[in-house]
Amino acid sequence: AQSVAQPEDQVNVAEGNPLTVKCTYSVSGNPYLFWYVQYPNRGLQFLLKYITGDNLVKGSYGFEAEFNKSQTSFHLKKPSALVSDSALYFCAVRSISGTYKYIFGTGTRLKVLA
Amino acid sequence: EAGVTQFPSHSVIEKGQTVTLRCDPISGHDNLYWYRRVMGKEIKFLLHFVKESKQDESGMPNNRFLAERTGGTYSTLKVQPAELEDSGVYFCASSQAGWNEQFFGPGTRLTVL
Numbered sequence: 001a002q003s004v005a006q007p008e009d010q011v012n013v014a015e016g017n018p019l020t021v022k023c024t025y026s027v028s029g030n031p032y033l034f035w036y037v038q039y040p041n042r043g044l045q046f047l048l049k050y051i052t053g054d055n056l057v058k059g060s061y062g063f064e065a066e067f068n069k070s071q072t073s074f075h076l077k078k079p080s081a082l083v084s085d086s087a088l089y090f091c092a093v094r095s096i097s098g099t100y101k102y103i104f105g106t107g108t109r110l111k112v113l114a
Numbered sequence: 115e116a117g118v119t120q121f122p123s124h125s126v127i128e129k130g131q132t133v134t135l136r137c138d139p140i141s142g143h144d145n146l147y148w149y150r151r152v153m154g155k156e157i158k159f160l161l162h163f164v165k166e167s168k169q170d171e172s173g174m175p176n177n178r179f180l181a182e183r184t185g186g187t188y189s190t191l192k193v194q195p196a197e198l199e200d201s202g203v204y205f206c207a208s209s210q211a212g213w214n215e216q217f218f219g220p221g222t223r224l225t226v227l
Contacts, residue, residue, distance in 0.1 A: 099162065
């Protein structure tokens with residue numbers, strides 16, 4: 001069965017420090033991986049995706065994610081956190097051999113402290 | 115370019131009533147998806163339209179849920195009769211092709227009392 005795990009319900013980080021939001025996945029075949037962010041009272045906004053190629057993917061707002069096939073992980077990172085990065089982050093996976101539906105994790109709330 | 119829009123933003127109904135949610139995808143996007151997030155858990159897939167056809171409805175919880183996409187433009191999701199466990203946030207998303215990233219609307223928060 002396909003699944004996504006976001007092991008941390010909440011991550012706190014000081015402004016200016018690097019941040020990491022963790023995601024691991026389980027899917028048959030090669031995965032398509034995505035990160036979305038949800039700000040209060042807003043929809044999910046697409047941040048970045050991994051399809052194939054370079055394991056380090058760069059996305060919107062200075063975020064990047066590293067695909068690690070051996071560890072089945074796709075952690076979201078940013079070198080220097082901003083208070084405005086505080087939001088709910090969702091990792092999702094879609095199998096390229098299956099349907100187009102996304103399997104989401106439970107979300108991680110990121111709090112960046114001034 | 116306008117994004118995915120959903121109406122209403124909030125709906126509060128009593129158990130046993132009917133509610134209809136609407137989604138307008140991004141213009142030109144043939145693929146439309148419905149998802150639901152219940153009680154702070156993961157966002158779960160409900161179904162996928164390609165134009166007006168249901169491509170995958172494996173996530174629909176039961177026959178109280180009816181989704182339509184007449185003419186391949188906007189879509190509606192009707193819950194009849196609503197139960198307490200139907201409360202949650204219903205998201206709609208669209209994509210140009212099935213393999214493209216999906217763009218999500220703001221969601222409809224449904225509360226069933």
